[in-house]
Amino acid sequence: MPSSLRPFFEATGVAVIGASANPRKLSHGILKNLIEYGYKGGIYPVNPGSEDILGQKCYPDVAAVPNPVDLAVIILPAPATPEALEACGKRGIKAVVIISGGFKETGSGGQELEAQCLKIAADHQMRLIGPNCVGLVNLHNGLNTTFINGLPDVGGIGFLSQSGAVCGGVGDLVQGKKVGFSHFLSLGNEADVTETDIIEYLGDDPNTNVIAAYVEQIRDGRRFLEVAREVSRKKPIVLLKAGRTSAGARAVSSHTGSLAGSYSAYQAAFKQAGVIEVNTVAELFDVSMCLDFQPLPTGKRAVILTNAGGPAALTSDSLSAHGIILEDLEAETREVLRQHLNPAAQVGNPVDMLGGAEPADYAMAVKQLISDKNVDIVIPILVPQSLVNPAGVAQAIVDASQGSTRPVLTCIMGDISVNEARLVLQGNRMPMFVH
Amino acid sequence: MPSSLRPFFEATGVAVIGASANPRKLSHGILKNLIEYGYKGGIYPVNPGSEDILGQKCYPDVAAVPNPVDLAVIILPAPATPEALEACGKRGIKAVVIISGGFKETGSGGQELEAQCLKIAADHQMRLIGPNCVGLVNLHNGLNTTFINGLPDVGGIGFLSQSGAVCGGVGDLVQGKKVGFSHFLSLGNEADVTETDIIEYLGDDPNTNVIAAYVEQIRDGRRFLEVAREVSRKKPIVLLKAGRTSAGARAVSSHTGSLAGSYSAYQAAFKQAGVIEVNTVAELFDVSMCLDFQPLPTGKRAVILTNAGGPAALTSDSLSAHGIILEDLEAETREVLRQHLNPAAQVGNPVDMLGGAEPADYAMAVKQLISDKNVDIVIPILVPQSLVNPAGVAQAIVDASQGSTRPVLTCIMGDISVNEARLVLQGNRMPMFVH
Structure with a gap:
């Protein structure tokens, strides 16, 4: 039916x-x-x-x-x-x-x-x-019943929001960045259709690879659990819950007239249902984009490939805090890197190619690293240097990652001047993070 | 001397x-x-x-x-x-x-x-x-011995980095956003002049209001403690430490050849010395900019002023997680807000003016809130709506906040389309956050 x-x-x-x-x-x-x-x-x-x-x-x-x-x-x-x-x-x-x-x-x-x-x-x-509510958009057929100015790019994230404003704000945030969406909608008072109905619908939608949700309350906890458990077996559900603290819950209640419920009960339900919870709007789309664009890692061993020590150290800290390991590379990989890179480069993990690294260095190294048996996740980092073009490095990473079964997650420091690199990467289904 | x-x-x-x-x-x-x-x-x-x-x-x-x-x-x-x-x-x-x-x-x-x-x-x-190292810049006299392309705007943040790459990356990140810097330098191997020497120097520099530091290691812990304790009495020191986890410390050590030391010892020292520690590069400048631009709050009672419930709920959660309280407003404030705002507006805390709120509404409400005796911090939130101009709202907030002794910290959702609003706010020494 x-x-x-x-x-x-x-x-x-x-x-x-x-x-x-x-x-x-x-x-x-x-x-x-x-x-x-x-x-x-x-x-x-x-x-x-x-x-x-x-x-x-x-x-x-x-x-x-x-x-x-x-x-x-x-x-x-x-x-x-x-x-x-x-x-x-x-x-x-x-x-x-x-x-x-x-x-x-x-x-x-x-x-x-x-x-x-x-x-x-x-x-x-x-x-x-x-x-x-602000209405709904199906980006794959252009059906747009919202009054929002501008739209995100077309892709695989189905986004639903219980706040019209968050829906509009997200549109503004992701516009022009090749973070692809399949659906985009706010549900308003949910007199009839609820967040759970939409999650169920998107679970069966062939254009949706990941479901991203901004949620203030779940109308029917039991049905949500059933549906989310079923759907999360097929595709990831990434969720941002507002009203987690009592102050947040009061704020939710004052603008929707409904109670937000106890957060610990929500947390337990999300966990049971296989829902991935995030803490900020930015994280909601960072995580969703990763899951849409890249394969899941089969283990927790990452390698960092960088042109600068500082950002590699910060990334190491952050990976470590999330239980991701920097395993030693295979001897063969280290040997190939040593032969091809600047003699002063570090070929441990992090691999530090030093500031002069060019697109060809990134291409060679990424190619090696995605086939190293000790690596589950490849993280190329670029800090813009005056003589290196970030978009060129981005293209080299895209080309070298063709057909990789391991996720490649690129991090380029900067903002406006790295936007072209972002479009190259994200336009080729490779997420880019800025710092 | x-x-x-x-x-x-x-x-x-x-x-x-x-x-x-x-x-x-x-x-x-x-x-x-x-x-x-x-x-x-x-x-x-x-x-x-x-x-x-x-x-x-x-x-x-x-x-x-x-x-x-x-x-x-x-x-x-x-x-x-x-x-x-x-x-x-x-x-x-x-x-x-x-x-x-x-x-x-x-x-x-x-x-x-x-x-x-x-x-x-x-x-x-x-x-x-x-x-x-990449050299140094004094933005107040244009003395620039770096090879970095472009510079941040002139202002009160003195930034020192033990990584040249982080220095360059930060330049890229903050450029054109009116986050003002007094000094901007990387120290390289610190053969002679160390991070502590620079902190001491900037402590006495009249153009520097806040010291921001990216640090991988402290050369002389005892001297750092003495200097930082002294300087932090005069102006805030905001610090990002890389190499906090063992993986991060290994990454630091592989690119500088020196040990990063135990992080818990660092943490204790930072705390003793009155240093404010942050977790990311973005946070380093968010916090520094706040401290440079705005007065310190005299208490921990905040008020949220918004045109949208969802973002107010997220902000309430975040404030609450950091021990900031949403206190009830004075009866008189609520009365004035009730008289002037849309009858459907919420005049509790958060104050929700609803989606139609115009610059004049923000102006009126900010004026009321900065003089409410129950308020230490004012947080205006704007989610762009199709008929409201974010830069106009930003200007209204700037005008209404003139002479406020309470910090006013604005949060506007979005990205590229809110850049003009950011320039209006930050150009007038009011920090803007995006989400």
Whole structure:
């Protein structure tokens, strides 16, 4: 049986109910995003006051749309939402995203409206995402019902967020860096569709290799455990939990009106379900990108390949703190490195090629190291030197790593000036870290 | 008595011994940097093979320079260095930076050469920085003897590094972000001048507000304790120690040939001396910048001001993990916020102004919060929304914080698209964090 969530991500026609011709309105932004990101299905603005918005014929109500519509996006004042939802139900639409706020999060009046929407949805066997969310994006078909400016690159990370703001902020953070996403969505109040439903859906989605989640609360712990345990056997689930401390939990509760639960209970559940927990937004995507781009290591022996001692020492400290070992290399590897590198280079582990190391040195060394039997993980480090081009080193690492069954995780120090190197690496499915 | 290190940073004339006309040579880069960064003293390339380099008259040896020279930078093959150093001594030069490698770090032959240099320096009462370093920069007078491309902005952080690569990498990392530096140097083998000497010097330097150090080892623990204890009473010392784990210590030892010592002994010493230890390069400058730009908090009660719940929850978690408290605001503050903000806003702590918050809302709220008696630290958070300009919010926060005796630490989510906001904030001595 196909998932009831499928129309949300694979819709053949989308109605935007409340689409506005005013470019200052979020509903205008949604229509614009639907048009601009390559979505090939039908796009139907619904607004009794307009004939045409952004070149799309506009309909007075959803019943008037002549073509198939299987997804509706509602962005109307909260009190007008139930009526629009009812019209969707009558039209036979099975998936509705309610972007609008003004529901449960605002108190008892809103709570009643939300209950009313749920009742209508149940009567018509509709699924709801939201209300009070920024919408969703399927990057593989360009279906974008958000009002977010710009999008991350297309790839294998399916990201779901219980905070619309975190969703938007993440978009800003990863844009233009070749951190590839398959899906990108916020769930708002989760009146119907929950984080667990999306994890289950992405678990079966062929474009998603890794599931990344920002979570403030789990609605149904037992079901989450079941689903996450199942899904994490097939693909990694990386999760950032907000509200871990009592201050954080109070902050969550004040903005969603719901309790965040005890963190130790969450931790136990995550562990049981095979979920990988992280501590920051940056870590959420660093870890997810690694898991998407590179094979899993088969052991915990790493080798550091560097052009500078200091950063290798810092990396050694960090690996050691995480239980990763710097094992001695095979004698043969050391011999080959000794023959080819600067005579003053260190061919232990870390391998320090010294500041003059060129792309050809990186290529030769990476090739040797990925076939050393004492190595499970290869970590090339580059500190930019005035005469070495970071993008050239990045390309050499990419070429030398072709077909490696061991993960190669590159670390280049710097920021704006190493962006080209990042695009070379991450564009070739090799994660780059900056320090 | 003026410090014997003063000529390193306040030289009236600099000789570059081994300056090359070949733009691929590091010694050419040094001369170029000396010329290009606004240094007003005399610049004297020394090279018997050239008449003129980069428009500067070139001298066959240092004795031939007719004008005052109180700093020499030597960049010659190691075996030629003692002779050049002897010539500097005879010329009466009291400060020499030896950039060249090929000394102690390469084994016993190099060790002998290094000892020879030290002996010459002692005979002539010269101070040495290096060998095997990238040189030094005083950003307040443009004296730049490094070959690093580009420089950070001018400001109050004095940075010293025992790794030349970390020095270069940091330059790349902070460039163009208005993280201000007073000094910027690497010490190489520390044959003579050590990390402790520089900390002592920067402790008395009027342009330095905070000392940031990347350290692999302390040469003389007792003296470090004495000096650091004294200096940290006047200005903060923020320190990143590499070689904390045994793997890290081995990595340090393999590239410097010296033992890193037991980390727990270091930790105890740092604590006794009032040194603030950090864990990553990014943290080194985040913390240093905060201490440079903002007043110290007089207590541990923070308030979060946000336009989004999720990031406020993450920040609450992080504050709580560091012992910072989110105290209730004064009744009067809550009343004023309630009157001026969106009626659906939360006026507890975190104060959540919701996604529509504009620069004027931030201005009003920051003004209220910096005068609330229950608040020691103000943390404005912005998640970019499609209709709000981050730089506008940044300017509003800057204006509203004028004259605040409480630290205001802003957090704006995103990356490239929030760079303008960062320049507004950091250009006005307000640190910005990204997530």
